[in-house]
Amino acid sequence: MEQGDLIEDIDALQLAQSEQIFTKASNRFIRKWNRKESTFIEYFQKEWLTSHRGWYEDIQQLTPSTNNDLESNNKVIKDENTFRERLPLGLKQFHDEQTVTLDIWPSSYQWVKLDKSVVSIELENEIEFYIPGGQQLSISKNEIDVMKKLKWYSFDQYKAKAFNIWHVILPMDSAKWLNGQCNCPVYFKKFMCKYIVGLAIRLNYCKPPPAAKNIPIGEKRRRDRPSKAKKALLIQ
Numbered sequence: 670m671e672q673g674d675l676i677e678d679i680d681a682l683q684l685a686q687s688e689q690i691f692t693k694a695s696n697r698f699i700r701k702w703n704r705k706e707s708t709f710i711e712y713f714q715k716e717w718l719t720s721h722r723g724w725y726e727d728i729q730q731l732t733p734s735t736n737n738d739l740e741s742n743n744k745v746i747k748d749e750n751t752f753r754e755r756l757p758l759g760l761k762q763f764h765d766e767q768t769v770t771l772d773i774w775p776s777s778y779q780w781v782k783l784d785k786s787v788v789s790i791e792l793e794n795e796i797e798f799y800i801p802g803g804q805q806l807s808i809s810k811n812e813i814d815v816m817k818k819l820k821w822y823s824f825d826q827y828k829a830k831a832f833n834i835w836h837v838i839l840p841m842d843s844a845k846w847l848n849g850q851c852n853c854p855v856y857f858k859k860f861m862c863k864y865i866v867g868l869a870i871r872l873n874y875c876k877p878p879p880a881a882k883n884i885p886i887g888e889k890r891r892r893d894r895p896s897k898a899k900k901a902l903l904i905q
């Protein structure tokens with residue numbers, strides 16, 4: 670049981686979305702496990718927090734901003750052993766056209782139907798969105814602050830607070846919404862996720878294919894569903 674908890678925590682650490690988050694969460698992780706699993710922690714610290722650090726999710730590594738970054742990242746990755754196979758570096762950059770795979774549409778459509786309250790902030794060339802995760806329907810300014818400033822003081826707080834708000838950035842140019850970025854685990858694997866697609870649906874940037882709207886098995890189909898419901902899916 671205890672070992673299961675440890676593995677679960679390593680999985681959570683792996684989801685750290687930046688160097689800064691990884692460093693801070695690592696410290697919290699060590700503090701939590703140091704006494705109970707001192708031998709393992711000593712090994713882990715040496716091998717996976719010092720020698721080979723490239724095994725966590727890091728948006729900077731996926732979309733390097735300059736060629737220099739790309740080269741240095743490639744070198745780092747080449748030199749490092751990883752826990753799992755990483756996606757080829759900069760893959761997204763070389764994709765002329767990002768696509769939405771069929772499996773993302775239904776989950777995006779379901780997410781839109783939850784009608785969560787999303788906080789949006791317009792920046793110079795892009796729009797930032799803060800999306801409540803899990804069962805939450807809305808988020809407070811304080812919760813956004815906690816997420817942005819990494820205000821978690823134990824590893825358990827990191828697990829609870831670092832993943833309850835998703836952060837999506839969409840280009841200001843609505844035609845380029847497919848280049849949006851998100852900090853959720855699915856995005857790190859597919860460069861696309863239900864939050865990006867869901868926001869694009871809500872903002873009327875795109876329309877889901879009719880098949881995505883099929884009601885999942887287990888729910889009752891209702892005839893003559895008013896088209897009012899459809900309109901409510903869209904932001905304002």
Ligand SMILES: [Zn+2]
Pocket residue numbers: 835851852853854855856861862863864865
């Ligand atoms: Zn996402």
